[in-house]
Amino acid sequence: MATSHDSASLTVKPTVPWYRDRNARAIAFQIIALSAVILLGWYLVSNTMHNMATRNIATGWGFLGLEAGFGISEHVISYTPADTYGRAIVVGFLNTIKVAVIGIILATIIGVVVGLARLSSNWLVARMATVYVEALRNVPLLLQLIIWYGLIIAMPGPRQAVQMMPGVFLTGRGVYYPSIESEPVHTWMAVLFVVGILLTWAYSRWAKRRQDETGKAAPLLLPAIGFIIGLPLLIWLIAGAPLTLGLPELKGFNFAGGSVLSPEFAAMVVGLSTYTGAFIAEVVRSGIQAVSHGQSEAARALGLRPMLVTRLVVFPQSLRVIVPPLTSQYLNLTKNSSLAVAIGYPDLVSTGNTALNQTGQAVECIAIIMGVYLAISLAISLFMNWYNKHIALVER
Amino acid sequence: MTAAADADLIPARRPPSSETGAVGWIRHNLFSGWFNTIVTIIAAFVAYKVIVGALSYTIFNAVWTGTPQTCQDMLGKGACWLAVEDRYRFILFGPFDYDQQWRGGLVIALFCVMVALSAIRRLWGRNLIIAWVAMLAVVLWLMHGGLGLKVVDTSKWGGLPLTLLLAFAGIIFAFPLGIVLALGRRSNMPAIKALCVAYIELIRGVPLISVLFMASVMFPLFLPENITIDKVLRAQVGIILFTAAYTAEAIRGGLQAVPKGQYEAADALGLGYWRKMSLIVLPQALKISIPSIVNNFISTLKDTSLVTIIALYDLLNTSKIAFNEPQWRSFFFDGFLVAGLIYFVFCFSISRISIKIERVLDVGHKRR
């Protein structure tokens, strides 16, 4: 039997008292929580303002334009104590980036090698890799940095320098290495390097097209090496192979000529890359193990050679698993570079800290430090989200 | 069934000797193929050098008795254990009152015992948590004094007891805060969710050192003039706030792993939000996230070393300062060796326990 409802009865809803209505409750709860946070924030801020006033500490960002008055031992851009605090902090930031980038590159190399070693069928190599990983992961990074730094500066002075390779000297004042004088041919080499990369890309497209059409696969690795390394090498040879090395030579009590890596920088790079390399090794290992055994079996059963099995089936899938924790490790390395302040490498935290001590403007300086690291973290997170969406396996 | 059905038609035989036993194992794992053989030889050489070098430095050439001059003669070739014998008290306990250092030793022993007990599955439960909190109270009493013990000011707290206290108190207090943050992050209420996300992402995006700076330099500014906070307390609060963000993420992973059906069943029974969480969801979520939390704890233990930078006398700092005297100054490395060994023993043992726990709980394994 059909029933009809007239419009009047449809608009009558049972009234719910506001204190039991779920939505109203939620809104009330949020208002209370927000108010509490705002009140707390206001309390802290007003205290801070009052305390800063009584201690005669300035507020605001004006201090960034004041003269810094302190020296920085190494700087990527020019800097003197007459420069501003703002410039000092930028110098610190650039030092952080410098040590982070080099650290990341080295840590990745170490991590991949050690991670593969842990999976090796050679028992001895696998055990040694395990010892490396466990030894470095269970000792605080700060301790390792201090040990590396202590060992480097305990090296003898330039007169009794340890020669590691021809032209490379390890001393308590740093690592001296030959510098290469710039030649006109270097610009051409750089140009050809880029040309080589473009050629390799074009060649790989041509090779793929040819394979699609005829089935014949063309080799990739050797031509790539030929283009990217061979071309610049060729033009260098044609130019007469000019190579003027600025060799560090002992003159009196110190070395003259060549370039030097400061003990602080050397300790940071070695400490950060070996430590993070141990974690990356675990990421690589678990990424490769995550690809189920059946995948490589199926590929082998089809008759694919081991190299192709790795390249076409195992590697793409393990990359999915490896990249997210890998970028997380890169982020950790960048944050860990902040420990530089303990061994005197002038990174962002170090210069920011000096500025803080001199001006007393703790809030602003710490805010700058945190803000910069936060920006770096957000950038890396955004990249990760994009990457994950981009390569996600399509599923039902 | 006749006996004939059970008799093996072909009895099992042992594999040929080249396949098994020591010979077979060596052949397969070390010398299968010429490339592997070369690698084994190189690796064995390197391992030999390292092991012999380490043993000779720490044991055979090390200086156990004698004078500082004996140590100086062996600098670089043998460890100066003389220096460690002289200064081990400072390394272990920092500037703590000399005659009261037994209290520090007791603190260390208590922590070790509690960790060992926590590894036994049968003892898990509410009682264990109460035991931890009670032990923490006892530790605080031992460190601080009062009620029959001589009071020792926090400026004299140091060494291993301080490191352990900072780490364990850090994770114990970060735990409830982490639960609240994780629940808030998964909440449907936008304001709550935004607050929690902001907190977690802010803390996880910055290095611990900046949080410690904030704690040690800015906390005095946050509070009215007449209130002063103890330096150790500032560092402790900084560590708690920092660890809470990471713990929250670990717990959030556990909450996500609890099947949706559990939430629905609890709702269907008519349980309110907090009952649902405390009786049904959190017990399951926490169980799943225990391995992550334990890994967080190992990182926290290592991170306590950063309080060196704000001038607290943790184990790293004491081992750094211990040999500042002129006679022992050259042997700084051996002090670090001792500290490194202590950290390694604690962290490695806890990570082994964590693996055992994971196997018992049958969940996966990640580490920061």
Added chain:
Amino acid sequence: MSQPIITMNKVNKWYGEFHVLRDIELSVSKGERIVVCGPSGSGKSTLIRCINRLEEHQAGSIKVDGIELTDDVKNIEQIRREVGMVFQHFNLFPHLTVLENCCLGPIWVRKMPRAEAEEIAMKYLKRVRIPEQANKYPGQLSGGQQQRVAIARSLCMNPKIMLFDEPTSALDPEMVKEVLDVMIGLAEDGGMTMLCVTHEMGFARSVAHRVIFMDRGQIIEQNDPETFFHNPQNERTKLFLSQILAH
């Protein structure tokens, strides 16, 4: 049936101390279809996995299509080109489409141009009756569909021998039939040598030339399906049959 395409001579295999294959003697003729059955742990999967060298035997000799199976890489590659394998858990490549999964072998191992490989792939996808899924990813297909793609993938290599390792054991019951139908269709087209490890006795009855029963690493009994099922000789065979044919 004619000359043997697979011969196994006194083949033995150990996992560590465990003797998993004991003195296996087997001869498979070209075009013959064999079903291998037995309790779990009897070594039947290991047996067929030795044929394409996914497992290595430590004693005895195995010859496939006239090529001896040793550590010689060239021999192994040649054999794998002629032997196709279908796995219990499909093992499709999740990051490639169905079509790409099928073209992988022909392009990279048989060195075919892409267009030719795709033509062959579509032909076999039609044969297994899912040509419309060619551009989907394995994760979007049901279990039965995935296994049919796996069969097509192996067929694209034009093998002389097809190995099936419990192909329907991981499937929901309603999907078992669609896969068995494909396998029966393959048998009825004639010519393909098939070795199949399975519990599907109906399939054995309708398609197999020979049924082999294995227990504890050895071949206990082998016979044509009629004799095997109605007149088993060995006590063990009788016990096994009574267990699996009970319902």
